[in-house]
Amino acid sequence: MKKNLSFVIALVVTAALAAVPLFVKKDSLLTYLCMILLYVSLASSWNILGGYTGQVNLGHSAFFGLGAIATRLLWFAGWNILLAMLVGGLLAIAFALLIGSPAFKLRGAYFTIGTLALGQILYATVGNLFPQISSMPVQDLISYTLVTRYYLFLAVALITVLAATLVANSRWGLGMMAVREQEDAAESLGVNAFQHKLLALVLSAFLAGLAGGAFAFFQIGYYPQYPFSPIWTLDSTMMAYIGGTGTILGPIIGAIFFVVLKEVLSLNLAEFHPTVFGILFILVVLFLPGGFMGLWKRIKDKQQKKRESMAELSHP
Amino acid sequence: MLQPLAQNIIYGILIGALYGLAAVGLSLVFGVSKFLNVSHGELLMLGGYASFWVFKLLKIDPFLSIPLTIIFLLLIGFIFYRLIFSRLIKLEVEKKIQNSLLVGFGLSTILQNVALRLWTADDRSITTAYSGLSFELAGLRLPAVRLISLAISVVALISLQIFLKKTFTGKAIRATVEDWQSASLMGINIHRVYLLAFVIGCALAGVAGTLVSICYSIDPSMGLNWTLKSMVVMVLGGLGSMIGTFVGGIILGVTESATAFFIGGNYRLIAGLLLFLIILIFRPQGLFGTKEGDR
Numbered sequence: 001m002k003k004n005l006s007f008v009i010a011l012v013v014t015a016a017l018a019a020v021p022l023f024v025k026k027d028s029l030l031t032y033l034c035m036i037l038l039y040v041s042l043a044s045s046w047n048i049l050g051g052y053t054g055q056v057n058l059g060h061s062a063f064f065g066l067g068a069i070a071t072r073l074l075w076f077a078g079w080n081i082l083l084a085m086l087v088g089g090l091l092a093i094a095f096a097l098l099i100g101s102p103a104f105k106l107r108g109a110y111f112t113i114g115t116l117a118l119g120q121i122l123y124a125t126v127g128n129l130f131p132q133i134s135s136m137p138v139q140d141l142i143s144y145t146l147v148t149r150y151y152l153f154l155a156v157a158l159i160t161v162l163a164a165t166l167v168a169n170s171r172w173g174l175g176m177m178a179v180r181e182q183e184d185a186a187e188s189l190g191v192n193a194f195q196h197k198l199l200a201l202v203l204s205a206f207l208a209g210l211a212g213g214a215f216a217f218f219q220i221g222y223y224p225q226y227p228f229s230p231i232w233t234l235d236s237t238m239m240a241y242i243g244g245t246g247t248i249l250g251p252i253i254g255a256i257f258f259v260v261l262k263e264v265l266s267l268n269l270a271e272f273h274p275t276v277f278g279i280l281f282i283l284v285v286l287f288l289p290g291g292f293m294g295l296w297k298r299i300k301d302k303q304q305k306k307r308e309s310m311a312e313l314s315h316p
Numbered sequence: 317m318l319q320p321l322a323q324n325i326i327y328g329i330l331i332g333a334l335y336g337l338a339a340v341g342l343s344l345v346f347g348v349s350k351f352l353n354v355s356h357g358e359l360l361m362l363g364g365y366a367s368f369w370v371f372k373l374l375k376i377d378p379f380l381s382i383p384l385t386i387i388f389l390l391l392i393g394f395i396f397y398r399l400i401f402s403r404l405i406k407l408e409v410e411k412k413i414q415n416s417l418l419v420g421f422g423l424s425t426i427l428q429n430v431a432l433r434l435w436t437a438d439d440r441s442i443t444t445a446y447s448g449l450s451f452e453l454a455g456l457r458l459p460a461v462r463l464i465s466l467a468i469s470v471v472a473l474i475s476l477q478i479f480l481k482k483t484f485t486g487k488a489i490r491a492t493v494e495d496w497q498s499a500s501l502m503g504i505n506i507h508r509v510y511l512l513a514f515v516i517g518c519a520l521a522g523v524a525g526t527l528v529s530i531c532y533s534i535d536p537s538m539g540l541n542w543t544l545k546s547m548v549v550m551v552l553g554g555l556g557s558m559i560g561t562f563v564g565g566i567i568l569g570v571t572e573s574a575t576a577f578f579i580g581g582n583y584r585l586i587a588g589l590l591l592f593l594i595i596l597i598f599r600p601q602g603l604f605g606t607k608e609g610d611r
Binding site: 056058102105106108109110112113114116117118120121124125127128230234237238241271272273274275277278279281282285286 | 352400403404410413414415417418419421422423425426428429430433540541544547548580582583585586589590592593596597
């Protein structure tokens, strides 16, 4: 029953999002929605490895950047954008497979700083190899429509959330969560920790690569280094944490909150957006480990308890 | 060929001393409390800006203002510890490292943002009357300020070593590094030791920051790279070994300058990080550290 209900809600939300361009004609609002969808994809894909499997990956921007750079180059070379994005996602997978086995030799915090170093290596290397700004050719600029970009972002976000949901509710998802809780205990129960982590990494990388592809299709001009910037990683991590890691809704809420907060602050505190978000992030890590979703669950549990005790009182 | 290479290596040693100094602070905090404070680079930046403004506004020589920087960073460290890090003490080790790292990231985002807004993104450096001075030795140039910085780094390191080895408080800190539970049973106030190690770590970052602003330059986004360099040096040197850490700094400095010489200046950072990954994977206890199990 509950499952059906959330399915219906998801369907309605999807339909509403798909219908948005029919009603919304203002470019600024559509761009705003594009950003939300991009951040949903980033935070949700980060969450598969960081939230469900417990491997805090601080090199997420590497996958995003690889997807972006491959897509951009192939698309400019005349490829179909979808095909180019697919190659971008596959490139991210290839990189994930390359680093997966050495990276997962590192546990816990060592994995985290190892991925941070990897991300910075790619960031610096791409900056060295492609120092020139990448601008859209004129013929693409003429045919540029925001609505196409919107649908592409929507598709990537939907695929990401759907993939996360499917994995989380599968045997693999259970294995990942077991690895997150206690790696050795999971191993002793026959869960191959390495395989589960690798699957999460590959999936997370592929989805981030697709998001990078959509970004490359959307952004008119940028330095090829930019999508590799650690900012993308930090934002993804913070959004997932603030919304609630290890849940489907958490990163989505985190992403919406992130963009909306940015908009609200832009009225008078735009420049201090990172500060406000940083403070929130610290508060969540210290006092609210489950993020918004955890808070919601706590409130619900309390009400449930209250109801139970009330019921006990009336039927002694 | 040989002359420029030797010159490059000397520059590498000189900057390596600063890497070592920066890393000693990070390593001390991590060794004692298992807080991996990734905002270490931002603390270094704050130290650099403190000396910069003291020099610019009050015309106090940056080398002489080091005590002021130390006091400033001790204070900042105290505030951060009380407000944030002290709340992580009770977590188990793995979780403690992870969460201190996350909190550190939040903190570095904030500090970077604030520095950017207060002081703009401009590169700053302190130029004194003697900044251009340098000595010649066998045809090699030795800039005076960098030599003085090397000396200060060594002095700071030796004082720290004496403090840890000779004083009662220092011994308490070392006991906590080795086994906090036994230390606590012996009547050592662990919370005090954690706080002390944390603020000393901050002060060391501050001194390093001052020296960086004198010899090189500072800007609001420098933090992450300095944190990474400190971490590279920390794993190079192995935990718990101050001398090892300092030598690790010099190794990193020389590696970087050799990379700059043979491949190109843009690849300095990458060489260091690659070195880091290789060591992390093949020798997690570092080059000078002892095998796991005694931590």
